[in-house]
Amino acid sequence: MTRIRLGMVGGGNDAFIGGVHRIASRIDGHFDLVAGALSSTPEKARASAETLGLDPSRSYGSFEEMAEAEAAREDGIEAVSIVTPNHVHFPAAQAFLSRGIHVICDKPLTATFEDAEAMEKAVAESQALFILTHNYTGxxxxxxxxxxxxxxxxxxxxxxxxxxxxxxxxxxxxxxxxxxxxxxxxxxxxxxxxxxxxxxxxxxxxxxxxxxxxxxxxxxxxxxxxxxxxxxxxxxxxxxxxxxxxxxxxxxxxxxxxxxxxxxxxxxxxxxxxxxxxxxxxxxxxxxxxxxxxxxxxxxxxxxxxxxxxxxxAGHPEGYLEGFATIYTEAAEAIRAVQGGQSREAVMGVLPGIGAGLDxxxxxxxxxxxxxxxxxxxxx
Amino acid sequence: MTRIRLGMVGGGNDAFIGGVHRIASRIDGHFDLVAGALSSTPEKARASAETLGLDPSRSYGSFEEMAEAEAAREDGIEAVSIVTPNHVHFPAAQAFLSRGIHVICDKPLTATFEDAEAMEKAVAESQALFILTHNYTGxxxxxxxxxxxxxxxxxxxxxxxxxxxxxxxxxxxxxxxxxxxxxxxxxxxxxxxxxxxxxxxxxxxxxxxxxxxxxxxxxxxxxxxxxxxxxxxxxxxxxxxxxxxxxxxxxxxxxxxxxxxxxxxxxxxxxxxxxxxxxxxxxxxxxxxxxxxxxxxxxxxxxxxxxxxxxxxAGHPEGYLEGFATIYTEAAEAIRAVQGGQSREAVMGVLPGIGAGLDxxxxxxxxxxxxxxxxxxxxx
Amino acid sequence: MTRIRLGMVGGGNDAFIGGVHRIASRIDGHFDLVAGALSSTPEKARASAETLGLDPSRSYGSFEEMAEAEAAREDGIEAVSIVTPNHVHFPAAQAFLSRGIHVICDKPLTATFEDAEAMEKAVAESQALFILTHNYTGxxxxxxxxxxxxxxxxxxxxxxxxxxxxxxxxxxxxxxxxxxxxxxxxxxxxxxxxxxxxxxxxxxxxxxxxxxxxxxxxxxxxxxxxxxxxxxxxxxxxxxxxxxxxxxxxxxxxxxxxxxxxxxxxxxxxxxxxxxxxxxxxxxxxxxxxxxxxxxxxxxxxxxxxxxxxxxxAGHPEGYLEGFATIYTEAAEAIRAVQGGQSREAVMGVLPGIGAGLDxxxxxxxxxxxxxxxxxxxxx
Amino acid sequence: MTRIRLGMVGGGNDAFIGGVHRIASRIDGHFDLVAGALSSTPEKARASAETLGLDPSRSYGSFEEMAEAEAAREDGIEAVSIVTPNHVHFPAAQAFLSRGIHVICDKPLTATFEDAEAMEKAVAESQALFILTHNYTGxxxxxxxxxxxxxxxxxxxxxxxxxxxxxxxxxxxxxxxxxxxxxxxxxxxxxxxxxxxxxxxxxxxxxxxxxxxxxxxxxxxxxxxxxxxxxxxxxxxxxxxxxxxxxxxxxxxxxxxxxxxxxxxxxxxxxxxxxxxxxxxxxxxxxxxxxxxxxxxxxxxxxxxxxxxxxxxAGHPEGYLEGFATIYTEAAEAIRAVQGGQSREAVMGVLPGIGAGLDxxxxxxxxxxxxxxxxxxxxx
CATH class of the missing domain: 3.30.360.10 (Dihydrodipicolinate Reductase; domain 2)
Structure with missing residues (x-):
């Protein structure tokens, strides 16, 4: 079972939720983090990428740059995690959705309701999956x-x-x-x-x-x-x-x-x-x-x-990270199913998506x- | 320390809260239950009185009868507990308050707001104490x-x-x-x-x-x-x-x-x-x-x-009955203080009274x- | 239902367990504490008796005196609670058992095994009940x-x-x-x-x-x-x-x-x-x-x-005192049953007695x- | 930061603890599982390796075979996890320790005390680290x-x-x-x-x-x-x-x-x-x-x-797997430190090793x- 190539937007060294997403993506072994636009500050982005052992050539200064470059690579990312403050969710997601890259996005959906409606449109126009990490459902x-x-x-x-x-x-x-x-x-x-x-x-x-x-x-x-x-x-x-x-x-x-x-x-x-x-x-x-x-x-x-x-x-407690990992694992299964030809609608199961985001x-x-x-x- | 002579209105054999009041009144040994109008059904009242070992001559068919008779006795009750359904609280309390008998009354104060205002007036016009058993405060x-x-x-x-x-x-x-x-x-x-x-x-x-x-x-x-x-x-x-x-x-x-x-x-x-x-x-x-x-x-x-x-x-759990008993004990102290000449206002401490009832x-x-x-x- | 006349040995003002026994004896209303040898110090005994509202003539300087005097009264105590340090349990119990007065005794049974065997003999030779307050069984x-x-x-x-x-x-x-x-x-x-x-x-x-x-x-x-x-x-x-x-x-x-x-x-x-x-x-x-x-x-x-x-x-917590009271209540029932003519063996139910004490x-x-x-x- | 190449002995599809070790090794991203002798039954070993996405050429039929082959590869495993029943711990560990491959071994140390002493000797004669997964210490x-x-x-x-x-x-x-x-x-x-x-x-x-x-x-x-x-x-x-x-x-x-x-x-x-x-x-x-x-x-x-x-x-519960992962992470740090030239004694910190195993x-x-x-x- 080969791993899904994953990118990340946000989640630099001093962010809490980025680390959570990374652990969650690793727990069941379905993803490899291979690219990132980890910070809006280029220096921080570089430092964070180094800490994480990313190939420096795949540490990007912005999500736009990353979306364009990765979409052009044969071994480009198949999915991206967006773990920025809320106001970046929509523009970042759009950049990847429009290029057919699956999006795993932190909640709430966006900062404004206008962005939320735009996000809905962007999802509708894409073939890629959109998954919102309402992790407690995991x-x-x-x-x-x-x-x-x-x-x-x-x-x-x-x-x-x-x-x-x-x-x-x-x-x-x-x-x-x-x-x-x-x-x-x-x-x-x-x-x-x-x-x-x-x-x-x-x-x-x-x-x-x-x-x-x-x-x-x-x-x-x-x-x-x-x-x-x-x-x-x-x-x-x-x-x-x-x-x-x-x-x-x-x-x-x-x-x-x-x-x-x-x-x-x-x-x-x-x-x-x-x-x-x-x-x-x-x-x-x-x-x-x-x-x-x-x-x-x-x-x-x-x-x-x-x-x-x-x-x-039983008796061996699982916690927050495992619940979060379940969202990632089900995302991986959905991505593989779509890659295998199933329809986007058929693969979401109980995964929270654009609907949960709009709610x-x-x-x-x-x-x-x-x-x-x-x-x-x-x-x- | 002599015990305070207590009567009870309501609290017949099949009532839950009557038994609670009786235990609460006994725990610290400040009261003796000596009279009762324990049920609106005379037969039940008699049976309940017998179970409780009351002098049959002090088991009454109604609170009016009890108020009148006890007020006339030299060794009549000093206080009464009213543990009936809500709509009886006011008429019963009034019967005793008007005769200077202290009232310990179950909550809520009355069934209607009109009765509540009448109760307020009855308390104001009496010299007796009015205590509402918001027992959880104990x-x-x-x-x-x-x-x-x-x-x-x-x-x-x-x-x-x-x-x-x-x-x-x-x-x-x-x-x-x-x-x-x-x-x-x-x-x-x-x-x-x-x-x-x-x-x-x-x-x-x-x-x-x-x-x-x-x-x-x-x-x-x-x-x-x-x-x-x-x-x-x-x-x-x-x-x-x-x-x-x-x-x-x-x-x-x-x-x-x-x-x-x-x-x-x-x-x-x-x-x-x-x-x-x-x-x-x-x-x-x-x-x-x-x-x-x-x-x-x-x-x-x-x-x-x-x-x-x-x-x-510590570590020896006290429970619901002890908290309830504290209300009774503080009521006893307040009654003795008033009997000793202190003003009604000075003796209530944190005891819930007509004010808490109106609230x-x-x-x-x-x-x-x-x-x-x-x-x-x-x-x- | 008339109350059982109770005496107490030990349990003066500064003793913890005496107060517990008194509350336990009151909760269900089966006993009236009417006599006491509450302390080995006469002054303390008097002071404690006064606090408790005992008739001064029934506050005794020693358990021997109390046993003798109460046994001689027509309205003498029917039962006694022994709440002293352990080494007094046996001599005190013997004084009452030998006079047919029921004994409710704190645990452990005695201070020495010799006393325990003597206690066993004293119980065997008496017609009175012997109840040990292993209260947690209540x-x-x-x-x-x-x-x-x-x-x-x-x-x-x-x-x-x-x-x-x-x-x-x-x-x-x-x-x-x-x-x-x-x-x-x-x-x-x-x-x-x-x-x-x-x-x-x-x-x-x-x-x-x-x-x-x-x-x-x-x-x-x-x-x-x-x-x-x-x-x-x-x-x-x-x-x-x-x-x-x-x-x-x-x-x-x-x-x-x-x-x-x-x-x-x-x-x-x-x-x-x-x-x-x-x-x-x-x-x-x-x-x-x-x-x-x-x-x-x-x-x-x-x-x-x-x-x-x-x-x-349910949901209205009962605690330590109620469990203790159950021992007293069952003791009262056993005492009344014996007074009513039943055999001592038939009335103990699950009450801890001399056997539990010897164990x-x-x-x-x-x-x-x-x-x-x-x-x-x-x-x- | 490159990952440490890890092998595993035992831990086939139907084993509980093998999966735990694998998750623990992934959580903090310090290891890549690249080789395995996952079962004593060759068929099961193959099936398990396939499920895990191992290169078939690095799925071995026995730990001896794996130890020899991996030691010979330039990109051979640096560490091995031993997650078999107890009686296999010693022979397996010896095979890797003797080739300078670090060992992470499940507890108890061995099945017999003789094996335990042999294990102590094997550890002493090796330069490699020996870590025992007393995971609760994590x-x-x-x-x-x-x-x-x-x-x-x-x-x-x-x-x-x-x-x-x-x-x-x-x-x-x-x-x-x-x-x-x-x-x-x-x-x-x-x-x-x-x-x-x-x-x-x-x-x-x-x-x-x-x-x-x-x-x-x-x-x-x-x-x-x-x-x-x-x-x-x-x-x-x-x-x-x-x-x-x-x-x-x-x-x-x-x-x-x-x-x-x-x-x-x-x-x-x-x-x-x-x-x-x-x-x-x-x-x-x-x-x-x-x-x-x-x-x-x-x-x-x-x-x-x-x-x-x-x-x-705080408030985001970590559990059993995270505690286990801490052992793996500290093992990774110790391995890197030894690889960097530090002495074996200097790098163990609180990690349980052969001493804990002998205890x-x-x-x-x-x-x-x-x-x-x-x-x-x-x-x-």
Whole structure:
């Protein structure tokens, strides 16, 4: 099985998420990183490429240059990971999609809704795959939860309680030289959403992914507690889903003691499910009127939906990187399938793509609009 | 130390909360139950009195009869516990307050807002104490949390996340002969609030008690999932507190796997606190930027606010009944202080009284009004 | 139902366990404390009696005086609680047993094995009941565990892992005026066992109570880590039970971070059970090959063995005092049954009595003997 | 940075641990797997090599063949992973060590003590590195614990409580075609230790690694509960460490509900530490007399010892594979350092090597000897 040749846009030495993508691409051995435009600063790009052992001739100063050069090579990249701040997602993706190079792109889809619509068009006009790394959908117990809901283990869904608290923006660290905080609190680079874009979209995506429901409307109260902060760092949201289910979504970057507290609880007429990202190998399942069961990854009660994306036995914890790697592995399988002649539509499976990206952008837009109208109900 | 002579209205053999009040009144040995109007059915009242070993001559057929007779006795009751469905709270309390007998009353204050205002008047016109059993305020670690917030351990409060999920009304058990469910889902006996009255008021009371904040306005989305159910069994609420803090409150009786999941999380500029009723001997405290500490009842880090209402050493769990007993014990101390000549205002300490009761009724009223206006913001 | 008249030996104002017994005796309302020899110091005895509201004429200077006087009264005590240091258990119990007064006695049974044998004789020669407060057997989920094991839910038992770590003797606090530490580390008052007597007997009792097994032999490595400490403060013990089951028992008073960490895990051919005293409302049950279930007190899956000793609904935590109260309540029922003419043997049910006490003394003796012989196997 | 050329012995398609080693070798990108003798069955070896995308010419039928051929190639492997059943460890390692090829070998060191001594000699006579994958030492919070103990955070160590329960051999699955069970319960392939070799060595290694202590003697009670099982499947062990610390070690493969329950608790004069493999991102630290702290990987309180082997931020769980990968990454760094001219002794850092392997074998030997002498104390 030969590896897929991968390029990367962004992800220089001081970026967090670039390293995550690289590890994720390596875990199951389906990709070789062979090219990069790793930084908007040429020097940094060079240094990063060297650290990574890239052939210097394939370390590019810009994504445009890289797209053009790699498309021209016989052994050019087959896929590219885009791990830049949000405002670069669209132009970078377009450069590769238009040349038939598959795109694996970080979330949220884009910084603006206009870019999102342009992205949709670019995807439509390309034959290449577009995969959005809503990585939390790759956790085995999330796959199991989704399948259990789909099979009716909870009955008709009534409630979807999602939350995603963090604490890293409790102080105004964006004014103290923390790079991750700088661009994430800057509307120019992040877009209209602060916490709602960075983590709220993950929570909303996961709520829909597991419940199988579509959001209908929401009422959002957004706050910016950090001194001088331009974007929201906390959001309290009421949600109404199609079919009558109701939900709440809380995301925060100012809740001390919460590191990465993504948590999902879903309740239906017949049972409930609870899952927490920080302890991802457990899924708590209560058939109504019976004792709660602790389902474990690859343990008793695990079903194919989870065991098929699990690498090691129960009790040997898999984590964030493995869930992320599953997205890469399924991307590799989809890319090979398309290369083997299958239609793009047939190969995506549960992989998040342009649709999930647009849903996320609609979520951000609705939150901002609702908050601007005193938390009035706003259609998604 | 002689015991305070106590009567009880409601709390017959098949009532849950009556037994709780009786145990709570006994734990610290400050009360003797000597009289009762234990049921609206005379036969049941007699049977219950017999089980409890009451003097048959002090088992009454109605609270009016009891109030009159006991007030006339030299050794009549000094205080009465009212543990009936909500719609009886006001008439019963009035009968005793008007005769100078101290009242310990279950929550919510009354079934209707009109009754609540009448109750306020009855309390004002009496010399007797009125204590509302918002029992969760009696938990030692809740006392500690309140004190820590008051002393600034969290800095200025930003977020108050309260939730209270249960699952016992997942099915429409009120149609299957479950007495507790029957009156709690009946507007005639419960009032305008279902879950918001029964448990939402507890969560809101606790949020205010610990945070020291006053709610300003709320937006509430109420649902009745149970088939044919007339009152809400789930509520999703956004809250705005005075001073700029924001919060959410979720209460539910239809969330399978949740038995009595009252939980409070408070975050400020300098730290966070988390507490869960089902594991009440722990308080999780995070000074921002430091590791989270597990504070335990009577353990290292416990302060006088909690140790003074704690009976046994750390590691020996106290529970729901002990927290409830603390309300009774503080009621006894207040009663003795008033009997000793102190003013009613001087003796209440942190005991919940008519004010907390009115706050709860305002909460219910605002929830219902907001929900009737599509979750519009409504003043508290 | 009239209350049983109770006396108390020991349990003055500064004693921990006396207060626990008093609360336990009150919770379910079966006893009235009417007499006491609360301290070996007459002044303290008087002061304590006053605090408790005892009739001064029934506050005695010694247990002998109390036994004689109360036995002579028509309204004399029917039962007595003995809550002194261990070396007083036997003489005090004998004084009451010989007069037909029922005895509720703290554990371990006595300070010496000679006293234990004398106690056995005293019990045999009396008509009165003798109840030993191995209070942890009163926890509802312990009762449920015992019943599940008895009914074969685990199959044949293979392993019994018991542990009871604490940390309060990490430093040599007995030299710093901590009264609880003084007598517990003094061979004259405690007997030959330090941690093994104070808490090891609890763990061993619980292991046998739940598993239904009898210990056959043990190998014990005892340590005294505290500077100058005469008795063990840590014990590592291997156990062999009749029928081939094996176990370990660890008790410690020098394990920082452990408050009262009694924990029991039992494994058989068909399943496993886990329970921890600090979170006593949960019982974790794994039928082999199936997901682990979280059984809760009074929740789904609760059986009569636990619900019958449970006071309030699931999710409303009961704790240490309630478990202790169950011993008192069952003692009251046994006393009334004997008073009603039933035979002493017929009324004890699962209540720990002289047999459990002797088992505990045999455990201490075997531990000390084994440790003295370099942890050689020693018959129980 | 070019990758190190790696070969593998064992680890064919149906082996669990081979896949783990491969993922671990890829995560940080330091190795390329280029050759293999993946199975003792040539057909399986070929099929496995094909699945892995190995050049067919470098898929060998035996480790001898591979060692000879690869040593002869200019681009031959620089290191080899040995992931066979235990009895093959020595002959395979010798074949590579004698040719100067670095060896990364699974534990326990060998099947017999004779082989272990031969292995020691082979390592001594080679210039190549020998690394034993005691992978649990690679967990960040284990590194932090070790460093904290070394710096005196606990004071002088008194107690080391280690346990490692599993449940997968509860039934005699080795008779039902479960390959992992077959060789692990076969003395020919596993050696004299069953559970003590497979998992007990891990627990003992971790206890010593974190505490910094050396075991002096032990008393072991071994059992074989599985029907017809020849090796121990449960072990209860008392331990005495140099300097006066005492400990217990329990390992089991027959404890239903335990998946991979490796857990370590260490207590000293000044504090305690607790860690559990199934929730590896947390370390619970109690300075005596202060509240327990929950230290998290890369969170507040994390020190260089843990952050340096951590890949992603706090709250994003790393797991078993990442800990394993750290061993591989440090092996890569050691290999490069040796290739760069440093002495073998200078580059091992905390990596487990032949010494740790011999300690493990001594542990197995002492356990078996002690158990054969009715759990008599036996020198390590």
């Amino acid at each position: 956790y085995p117990m999330i796959r199991q939860a989704r399948q259990m809901v789909a099979e009716g283990a909870l009955g008709k869904i009534r409630l979807v309680q999602a939350e995603y608290p963090q604490d890293w923006l409790t102080d105004a660290v964006e004014t103290e030289g923390v790079k991750q905080a700088e661009w994430r609190t800057d509307p120019e680079r992040s877009g209209a959403g602060g916490s709602i874009g960075d983590i709220g979209t993950h929570a909303y995506n996961l709520a829909c992914f597991v419940s199988g429901l579509t959001g209908e409307e929401l009422a959002a109260d957004l706050q910016s507690f950090g001194a001088g902060r331009k974007l929201d760092d906390n959001a309290h949201i009421l949600l109404r889903y199609e079919g009558g289910a109701r939900g709440m979504l809380w995301c925060s970057q100012v809740a001390p003691g919460n590191e990465n507290g993504l948590r999902l609880r879903i309740y239906g007429e017949k049972g409930g499910l609870e899952w927490a990202q920080e302890d991802p190998n457990y899924l708590w399942f209560t058939p109504h009127g019976e004792p709660t069961r602790r389902l474990t990854r690859n343990g008793p009660g695990a079903i194919e939906a989870s065991t098929s994306v699990s690498r090691i036995p 996320g952008m609609a979520f951000i837009r609705a939150c901002v609009a609702s908050a601007g109208d005193n938390a009035a109900w706003t259609k998604l | 938990y030692p670690m809740i006392r500690q949390a309140r004190q820590m917030v008051a002393e600034g351990a969290l800095g200025k409060i930003r977020l108050v996340q309260a939730e209270y999920p249960q699952d016992w009304l997942t099915d429409a058990v009120e149609t299957e002969g479950v007495k507790q469910a029957e009156w709690r889902t009946d507007p005639e006996r419960s009032g305008a609030g279902g879950s918001i009255g029964d448990i939402g008021t507890h969560a809101y009371n606790l949020a205010c008690f610990v945070s020291g904040l006053t709610g300003e306005e709320l937006a509430a989305d109420l649902q009745s999932f149970g088939a044919g159910r007339k009152l809400d069994d789930n509520a999703h609420i956004l809250l705005r507190y005075e001073g700029g803090a924001r919060g959410m409150l979720w209460c539910s009786q239809v969330a399978p796997g949740n038995e009595n999941g009252l939980r409070l999380r408070i975050y400020g500029e300098k730290g966070g606190l988390e507490w869960a009723q089902e594991d009440p001997n722990y308080l999780w405290f995070t000074p921002h930027g430091e590791p989270t500490r597990r504070l335990t009842r009577n353990g290292p880090g416990a302060i006088e606010a909690s140790t003074s209402v704690s009976r046994i050493p 709860g009724m305002a909460f219910i009223r605002a929830c219902v009004a907001s929900a009737g206006d599509n979750a519009a913001w409504t003043k508290l | 926890y509802p989920m312990i009762r449920q565990a015992r019943q599940m094991v008895a009914e074969g839910a685990l199959g044949k038992i293979r392993l019994v892992q018991a542990e009871y770590p604490q940390d309060w003797l990490t430093d040599a606090v007995e030299t710093e005026g901590v009264k609880q530490a003084e007598w517990r580390t003094d061979p004259e008052r405690s007997g030959a066992g330090g941690s093994i007597g104070d808490i090891g007997t609890h763990a061993y009792n619980l292991a046998c109570f739940v598993s239904g097994l009898t210990g056959e032999e043990l190998a014990a490595d005892l340590q005294s880590f505290g500077a100058g400490r005469k008795l063990d403060d840590n014990a590592h013990i291997l156990l062999r039970y009749e029928g081939g089951a094996r176990g370990m028992l660890w008790c410690s008073q020098v394990a920082p971070g452990n408050e009262n960490g009694l924990r029991l895990r039992i494994y058989g051919e068909k399943g496993g059970l886990e329970w921890a005293q600090e979170d006593p409302n949960y019982l974790w049950f794994t039928p082999h090959g199936e997901p682990t279930r979280r059984l809760t007190r009074n929740g789904p899956g609760a059986i009569e063995a636990s619900t019958s000793v449970s006071r309030i609904p 505990g003394m045999a455990f201490i003796r075997a531990c000390v003997a084994s440790a003295g012989d370099n942890a050689a196997w020693t018959k129980l | 967990y960040p919070m284990i590194r932090q614990a070790r460093q904290m103990v070394a710096e005196g955070a606990l004071g002088k160590i008194r107690l080391v409580q280690a346990e490692y329960p599993q449940d997968w051999l509860t039934d005699a699955v080795e008779t039902e075609g479960v390959k992992q069970a077959e060789w692990r319960t076969d003395p020919e392939r596993s050696g004299a230790g069953g559970s003590i070799g497979d998992i007990g060595t891990h627990a003992y290694n971790l206890a010593c690694f974190v505490s910094g202590l050396t075991g002096e003697e032990l008393a072991a009670d071994l059992q074989s509960f599985g029907a017809g099982r020849k090796l121990d499947d449960n072990a209860h062990i008392l331990l005495r460490y140099e300097g006066g610390a005492r400990g217990m070690l329990w390992c089991s493969q027959v404890a239903p509900g335990n998946e991979n329950g490796l857990r370590l608790r260490i207590y000293g004069e000044k504090g305690g530490l607790e860690w559990a493999q199934e929730d590896p991102n947390y370390l619970w630290f109690t300075p005596h007399g202060e509240p327990t702290r929950r230290l998290t990987r890369n969170g507040p309180g994390a020190i260089e010892a843990s952050t340096s082997v951590s890949r992603i931020p 493990g074998m001594a542990f197995i030997r002492a356990c078996v000897a002690s158990a054969g002498d009715n759990a008599a104390w036996t020198k390590l």
